[in-house]
Amino acid sequence: MVLNNIENLLVKYENAETTLQEEAQLKAYFASDNVAPHLEHYRSLFQYFANTQNESYTKDVPLKTNRRSMYQWISVAAVTILMLGIMIPKVFGPTEQDIKDQELALATYNKTMEAFNLVSLGMNKGKDQLKTLALVSESIEDGRASASRLNEFNKATNKIFKN
Amino acid sequence: MFLIPELVEGSTNQKVMTQADFVSLVMPFKDKVFRLAKRLLVSREEAEDATQEILLKLWNNKQKISDYKNVEAFSMTMTKNFCLDRLKSKQAQNLKIVHSNYQEKGSSLQTQLEARDSVDWVSRIIEDLPEQQKIIIQLRDVEQYEFAEISKMLDMNETAIRVALSRARKTLREKLTNTHSYGIK
Structure with missing residues (x-):
């Protein structure tokens, strides 16, 4: 059947x-x-x-919207601007004028330091001279002491002479 | 970068189809598109390319898609037309140097060689059918569409479809019977 x-x-x-x-x-x-x-x-x-009937399509289809691609370009642009923002000051930042100014400042500083060094050298010399002055004053003091002893001696001789 | 989801969300509110919407719309019939393309173009790579092309075309026309009553039938029609165009331009490119008689001899040689792998053989017999019959066999016997649907897809009346289908099925049976008896010998 x-x-x-x-x-x-x-x-x-x-x-x-x-x-x-x-x-x-x-x-x-x-x-x-x-x-x-x-x-x-x-x-x-x-x-x-x-x-x-069971055969199937397995490949991926790259679906892209016009809108989406526009957004992508916006993000690309944003990143580019960010990068430029970082790069430009680094690459072009210090202009020649700036560099010159900096060099000038450094030179001035060096010169000033040199001058100060010279002054301080003179000061040190002066200090040394002052030391010798102190020595001199010390010896003068000594001289005075011996002179006073001389006076004592004179008094003693005068007494002797009176007697 | 983080702006994207927000903006896309905004666009869905304006009734624009998103990728996910599209995929879920296309999912049920993308394999059918592929199989029809493969039936007509034979090579898997070409069928994949064609399917991709058709899905992209649908995607690019996604604003209009919602206006179509039957996206699936529309896609199948598109696939049929696309593949037939491809075949035409291919035939125009490849000048046939081989005489048609010679080709037939070749196929009968193939008959003997590949009679054993009868399931594979079926696809070869279908390949030899006229394109319209191929399409109808594919839509009816593989994809199991109703005659009314096929008639919409192919813009043919149902009677014409039945006639073509009957012819195709008879040819298939005859060739299979021959192959089968060769196999027994």
Whole structure:
């Protein structure tokens, strides 16, 4: 009975009169193991249909919106501006005038320091001279002390002379 | 960079299709597009290229998509036209040096060589069908569309479709019967 039904369906199938349900029935029959030998050649046909049905498209499609690409350009522009903001002062920042001014300032500083050094050298010399002055005053003091002793001596001699 | 999501969100409010919307719209039938393209263009790479092209075309026309009643049927029609155009320009490029009689001999040689792999053989028989029959076999027997849908996709009346389908199925059965009996010999 089943076979008879299948054969009828196959005739309808070839005349393109089967419905989708009937075609599904045929597919199910030929997917099973008990296919009648004289219908064997249909098997590969329905198997093929069933197999290809599972084939799928796996590649990615690069979907891009115009808007989105515009946003991307905006972000690129923002990054560029940021980079330029960092780079420009570094590359072009100190102008030649600035460099000259800096050099001049350094030279002035050096000269001033030199002058100060000279002054301080003189000061040190003066300090040394002051030391000798102190020595002199010390010896004068000594002299005065010995002079006072001389006075004592004179007094003593005068007493002797009186006596 | 962090501005992007905000701006895109803003645009969805204005009823513009986002990538996710598009993918979920296209998902159910992208494989069908691919399989139809492969049926017509045969090579997998070419079919992939064609599918990509068609999806991109849909994406670029996404504002109009919502106006179509049936995006799937529209896409299948587009695929059919696109692939037929491709085939035409290919035929124009490759001048046929080989005589057609010679080609037939070649295919009967193939018959004997590849009769064993009968499932693979089916795809070769379908390849030999006229393009319109190929398309109809693909849409009906593989993708299981109703005749009404196919008639919309191909802009043909249902009777013409049934006639073409019947012819294609008979040709397939005849060739398969031949192959099968060769196989037994």
